[in-house]
């Protein structure tokens with residue numbers, strides 16, 4: 001069988017990892033295609049174009065994958081195609097841009113040699129999209145197979161998924177669904193599988209992200225309340241999360257949620273409500289608003305600790321630890337706000353970040369990045385921050401002040417940060 005993965009981003013490359021790890025694919029030919037020439041050149045030379053733990057060794061040490069810029073050529077020879085291209089928001093809009101997916105589907109329609117080709121949408125798509133696409137592009141075996149990986153642990157997540165969700169319709173053979181599951185997840189025999197209609201699977205995907213984002217916003221709103229009452233948000237979070245009906249996950253306060261998925265998937269969910277009269281999304285449509293308000297609360301808390309002309313060093317600027325991805329990073333939002341509205345001088349130390357769109361020099365030397373700073377802000381929850389040379393940094397800053405937006409250094413502040421005044425958002 002010839003298997004193509006279209007799109008060599010976080011989901012596409014993680015899908016490749018799952019394919020090469022499945023013994024079922026030993027005799028399959030696997031090709032990964034992307035229109036981005038730089039990515040394909042990097043992959044051809046054995047280097048992974050994204051920072052993701054264990055991705056590189058998993059991609060290049062097992063079964064061989066071919067990498068190509070010739071998307072239509074790959075499509076024409078394929079028996080099974082995973083579509084993993086982006087579905088971002090249009091610029092300055094709350095509308096999901098499905099153009100990349102639609103373009104690939106039109107290429108499949110035009111180039112497929114095998115009329116029984118199985119097409120598996122891994123991109124997160126709006127509710128109702130898959131059914132319409134099946135009609136529009138005459139693809140008999142079109143499945144919606146959403147991905148739930150977390151950046152920073154994409155490889156571990158894809159190799160041990162907590163569930164597999166497949167959206168299908170009555171006209172597709174059960175064997176087709178099983179083939180797609182086997183090829184993708186040959187090693188995951190104990191994983192719960194939900195096979196449903198297209199729309200159900202689409203709502204599961206968007207609903208999952210909206211739920212996670214809601215929990216983050218919920219605890220962040222409580223962190224603001226804690227700051228008003230000098231209460232301890234970490235204890236509040238622990239006390240709430242100990243209820244097994246609630247659980248502790250995603251109840252960690254911070255600077256706001258970010259990443260390429262939460263905000264846009266909530267927009268997609270909201271759009272589906274808006275397209276149907278008589279139902280309301282009051283709760284869901286408040287999640288993004290709450291997140292923006294929280295990011296402004298964080299910005300104001302920082303501003304209350306600095307003066308015009310001061311310099312701030314951000315330690316970590318990606319949207320979370322363990323990734324190079326700055327898409328919708330709350331730190332990026334803060335940096336831009338502080339720079340543009342308050343003309344603050346900013347430096348960044350983030351060894352993972354590759355994105356240049358912050359337009360600020362990313363200094364890979366922590367102590368140098370801190371030189372002349374009036375405030376150090378901890379922006380990501382990376383445990384490597386513990387090992388930084390805080391002592392040396394204390395000699396090169398103008399003022400010894402740290403604000404920890406992730407509450408991760410709390411237990412280490414005496415030993416590591418003894419020379420600094422240490423603040424979180426709620427104890428200033």
Ligand SMILES: NC(=O)c1ccc[n+]([C@@H]2O[C@H](COP(=O)([O-])OP(=O)(O)OC[C@H]3O[C@@H](n4cnc5c(N)ncnc54)[C@H](O)[C@@H]3O)[C@@H](O)[C@H]2O)c1
Nearest residue numbers: 007008009010011034035036085086087100123124147151
């Ligand atoms: N990143 C995540 O954590 C994550 C998790 C679950 C689901 N998703 C969903 O998966 C999809 C992909 O996300 P991502 O983060 O991997 O995106 P990404 O931006 O990292 O990668 C998308 C890739 O598709 C390529 N591409 C675009 N048009 C193409 C075309 N016509 N032919 C071939 N390649 C093309 C781009 O060059 C890019 O390399 C999105 O719908 C996203 O919502 C992402």
